[in-house]
Amino acid sequence: MAATTRFVLTPYSAEFPSSNFPQLRTVNARPVLAFDAATKETCYWTVVAPQGLTGALHAKIQYIMASATSGDVDVNVAVEAVTDADATDLDAGTSFDTINALDNTTVPGTAGYIDVLDVTLTNADSVAAGDYMRISLDRDAADDTAAGDMYVLTIEITDGN
């Protein structure tokens, strides 16, 4: 099945926890989420799962490195899907599925050059059309090797690949 774009997640639509979140900034007038190289930082996006959702979801993360020209990055994407009448107390907790990890992606050899990470969302919390859905993204800074910030430009969530 050809991929269908379901969402485009941008820095300005991101939501942030109370601590350890990526800095929202602009680089050459482009909004980015700056994920630190030394601290694991996380942010979220909230959407409604669209009608007609069928295939395996993918998160295609467009990013540049602020300064690193060598090494690799590790990212984790998780999905929380809550259906009408689910027994999930949303004001007291979360119900994210197991993370979907993509590790050891070598960064571009020139800082500022774009690269796209394709994370297969195998663990998608059994999302169904109409669900309240959140997507989390973190950089696994404790395990990756690239020095300096990772600037996330956008994320495309596709149905199929």
Place this chain on the structure above:
Amino acid sequence: MATLPLNDQQKIWRGLMRYWSKDQIGIGIIKSDLLAAVQAIDTFLDTNSTAINNAFPIEARTNLTTTQKAIIVAVVALVRWNPGFLSNILGSVD
């Protein structure tokens, strides 16, 4: 003085990565190699502290505090390689 505690070495390491990221200055080595560089220079300064102190003329050696002498070492090193960065610390000096 011994080498810095690991936590302080990591503060330098984190600070350098954030500084270079903010100014988008290329880093051609990976994180672990950058931390190793910080630790190696810390070890070098510790090992050679006596020689560095002896490099100061007697008046400065005996009358400046250790902190003042450390600043001189850092400032002279910076102005040789990155005077712009130094001006961020000291301001413009004519």
